[in-house]
């Protein structure tokens with residue numbers, strides 16, 4: 001098994017991991033908040049299903065949790081350690097981050113998950129022979 005970083009980065013940038021087209025085109029009028037927590041069901045260009053069957057979302061949850069727990073919360077603890085926040089401020093900011101960060105990075109977590117999945121399993125892409133309706 002080889003990790004295809006090109007596929008991962010295509011997806012992380014918001015492009016289809018298979019055809020490379022923008023998943024949200026320029027004519028997409030979705031609002032900013034909807035873009036943050038909504039991932040299109042499929043690629044508008046090639047039809048790759050981005051939201052696959054039940055259970056596929058678990059990988060996005062792992063990315064979301066990982067980015068929050070190991071990306072954002074350590075920054076808050078670092079701010080406390082550097083004296084920028086007192087203990088109470090750190091706790092309040094951490095609680096706020098726990099509730100606000102996951103919905104705000106939901107779409108990013110999905111892009112990273114789809115990229116991770118197809119980077120490890122590129123033969124699952126339609127261009128690799130997989131059916132589109134899965």
Ligand SMILES: [Zn+2]
Nearest residue numbers: 016019043046
């Ligand atoms: Zn596509």
